[in-house]
Amino acid sequence: MPDTGSGWLRRAERVIHAAEDTLLITLLGAMILIGASQIFMRNVLGEGLGWADESQRLLVLWIGLLGAMAASRDGRQLRIDLVSRYMRGYSRRIIESFADLLTAAVSGVVGWYALAFVRDSHAFGDELVGGIPAWLVQGVIPLAFIVIALRHLIAAVAGLMGRRQSSVPGS
Numbered sequence: 001m002p003d004t005g006s007g008w009l010r011r012a013e014r015v016i017h018a019a020e021d022t023l024l025i026t027l028l029g030a031m032i033l034i035g036a037s038q039i040f041m042r043n044v045l046g047e048g049l050g051w052a053d054e055s056q057r058l059l060v061l062w063i064g065l066l067g068a069m070a071a072s073r074d075g076r077q078l079r080i081d082l083v084s085r086y087m088r089g090y091s092r093r094i095i096e097s098f099a100d101l102l103t104a105a106v107s108g109v110v111g112w113y114a115l116a117f118v119r120d121s122h123a124f125g126d127e128l129v130g131g132i133p134a135w136l137v138q139g140v141i142p143l144a145f146i147v148i149a150l151r152h153l154i155a156a157v158a159g160l161m162g163r164r165q166s167s168v169p170g171s
Contacts, residue, residue, distance in 0.1 A: 017073065024066050031059040051129045058128070058137050065144035072148045075155075077103075093159050100156035104149045111145030118142055 038052040071077040087095060118138045126134035 020066060020070055020073070024063065024070060027059055027063050027066070031056060031063065034059070054129045061137075062140050065140050069144050069147050069151075072103075072151050093162065097156040097159035100152040100159060104152035104156060107145045107149035107152065111142045111149055114138075114142035114145055 034049070034052050034055060038048045038056075042048045068077070118135050118141065121138055122133070122135040128134050128137060
């Protein structure tokens with residue numbers, strides 16, 4: 001059967017989701033490995049890796065933001081959802097779409113200013129341990145917020161068109 005046009009989008013979406021999940025798992029594994037190595041080296045050998053503590057902080061940043069992206073993808077982000085829990089049909093779709101639009105707007109603004117922060121870091125030539133340019137590591141900040149904004153914008157439009165399943169698990 002020929003591709004109707006949306007099949008390639010679904011495949012691309014699955015590939016992107018798998019890449020996000022793989023990156024999260026890899027970074028978490030690296031964080032655990034570095035942390036365990038650091039504990040072992042300090043307790044047994046009396047000295048640790050000079051770069052381990054800073055790398056752990058950076059891994060926490062990346063895992064947190066990639067986790068937020070995954071949560072927004074799966075509709076499992078933190079929500080204060082008192083009104084739509086008791087609503088059904090069209091009114092619920094409107095409330096959820098408004099919430100998605102608000103989330104998209106806030107995430108977009110944060111992403112925009114995070115991008116300015118990363119540009120400034122690049123312009124000033126900030127470096128991390130080992131001479132790694134800081135902007136390379138900080139680039140996850142605007143990326144994550146822009147992806148979250150786009151996902152919520154798409155969810156809002158889909159909700160208004162009646163093509164979105166509820167993002168609230170179990171409802």
